[in-house]
Amino acid sequence: MAFSEEGKEYELPADLMDLCDIPNLGVSMDVPTVYFDFDRSTLRPKSISQLDRVALLLHERPEMGLSLGGHTDIRGSEGYNEGLSERRAEVVRDYLVGRGIEADRISYEWFGKTRPVHDCTSTPCTESEHQLNRRTEIRLMVGDDNINTSSSLNIIPSASPADPEVYIVAGVFSNKTNADRQLMELQQQGLSSASYFFDSENRLYYCYVGRYTIEVIASAELDRMKRKGLADAWMK
Known part of the structure; x- marks a missing residue:
């Protein structure tokens, strides 16, 4: 091509x-x-x-x-x-x-x-x-x-997501090793924007495949990703 x-x-x-x-x-x-x-x-x-x-x-x-x-x-x-x-x-x-x-x-x-x-x-x-x-x-x-x-591997080490942003979350983990493992799997599936952040309040790692400032776009992308096989993804 x-x-x-x-x-x-x-x-x-x-x-x-x-x-x-x-x-x-x-x-x-x-x-x-x-x-x-x-x-x-x-x-x-x-x-x-x-x-x-x-x-x-x-x-x-x-x-x-x-x-x-x-x-x-x-x-x-x-x-x-x-x-x-x-x-x-x-x-x-x-x-x-x-x-x-x-x-x-x-x-x-x-x-x-x-x-x-x-x-x-x-x-x-x-x-x-x-x-x-x-x-x-x-x-x-x-x-x-x-x-x-922000790079493809944009890890926010100890902060909650900014209020205006909507995240499409693919998984939540209590330890960094499991978050890294899912991050690698998501990126190998072609989800180049996959990353994670650490929520210091609940001490959990959130793996996400997209973040948006406009909720309607996030919702459309969530529907698309569910059709692609991420059936358990959700917006945060």
Whole structure:
């Protein structure tokens, strides 16, 4: 599939079709974090679907670019992981270029194991935590400005959600390990905006798949997600 040929109609990725039911939203500006198997730099099928969505967004918004950052988990030598993280950033760049995005709109860098989401040096990480470290992060850029006001992994460590926001909650957990596990599962299902927050009043972790300032949009998205299989999701 290509996007750059004028006058030709293209088939939208399946997960974009339902957006047509909600007026004036356009293509969502949420961007995914791309996750990788251990010691691998190949894209998973779910990541390909997510990157197709990113490519569509960039074709619709020519003023935007991307900044990519490749990462590994903490296992292995610094030298090996530096090369692995570089390949993880490059594979995302190369896929998007293959989808018709100009190469000069995509910058990338790599960090090896120096910037983990979970620091496993003092306490051994679970496999779910290692997984969250093996990633390429994507930032939307306009010029030198990062317009991702919140990343795909936007964890609010010790605060209740802001009053004006409506959350679509997929699960509630009493410990962080279980919240991390569901977060990974949700993101692997293509729900790139999935995250969680910790409610300090009731000491619970809330995993959510979307947050909105307009309740009618949140309600429409909740119905869509229920049709996609999140039967137990609810609004908070």
